[in-house]
Amino acid sequence: MIRKANAQIVDRKCIRGGIGEVEMHQLLNGEAEMYGKGRMFNYMVLNPGDTIGYHSHSGDNEIFYILKGTGLYTDNGTEVRVQPGDVTVCNDGDSHGMVNDGTEPIEFIALILYN
Secondary structure: OOOOHHHOOEEEEOOOOOOOOEEEEEEEOHHHHOOOOEEEEEEEEEOOOOEEEEEEOOOEEEEEEEEEOOEEEEEOOEEEEEOOOOEEEEOOOOEEEEEOOOOOOEEEEEEEEEO
16 A cells, blocks of 8 residues: 555644644554554644643553654653654553644654554
8 A cells, every 4th residue: 555645634633632733644544544453643743832732541552753843742740852863652541742842843753552
């Protein structure tokens, strides 16, 4: 399978009560294309001032791979600055969120896999 960029589903929405919107490009279209192993594999863009609200995971894990930009990632209540090349992991039962407090968009890959 090859999915061309112009065939990707692109959505913009507030995530988990965050501020602003996150631009989400579905690289795989949910559970069906992930063969029941997960529910999200997206290229994401978080613009300056926008956030992903702090939230918990239950029954799954979420991984971010930062491609561009810098921001403040909250890992179980601890704030950590993230930059290109960093990988964050929010395990089952853990909580996380992210704020783009910089001047350029944060571009990252987000992957949610079931336990």
